[in-house]
Amino acid sequence: MTDIAGHLPHRYPFLLVDRILEREPGVRVVAEKLVTAGEPHLQGHFPDRPLVPGVLLLEMLAQAAGFLEADSLHGRAVFLAAIQDARFKAPALPGDRLRLEVALEGTFGGLMKVRGTATCEGREVCTASLMVKRS
């Protein structure tokens, strides 16, 4: 069982990964996030129709990408450096179990590029390429 809080410095309400299902550092990570109606950002987005903001889906993929690193990210600076070809194909709603898959495309000069896909029960919710700066 991967120690999520031991690996990522993020905390409530911004820790957006609940579980790591598969992990091969430097290659591929599959993580999980369970969406619940009690999450603070869903209170206003939207009051009558809660759905996960697209930018948070990207953040979930970025946090999942943090587990491509073998070592803990505590005490290290990690930033999103680029988002490319982001597509939001279906809404993510309370009750959804989101599967976050990220695969490493390459690294250079302290940056890593990953291809990310968020799905729910086989349907694609979000796909994007992300670059993350490590230091």
Place this chain on the structure above:
Amino acid sequence: MTDLKQRVKEMIIDRLKLEGMTPDQIEDQAPLFGEGLGLDSIDALELVLGIEQVFGVKIEDEASGTQAFRSVEALTAFIAEHRKA
């Protein structure tokens, strides 16, 4: 070599989505980063991936990158040297 240089320029334009730019507009000697084409570290990673995909050449570390990214001419020479190795 001239042909390869042309393909390197096309790869740069394609990979970095430099829309409206033609290979002729990229000078052989101009630096790719900072002045010259004005690329940044995000573009550098894109180029590393493009070079691997199109030419099958890996740029493993920053030292080789610094050398290869001095100019289109330097990059072409780097690719020509490592392509068959």
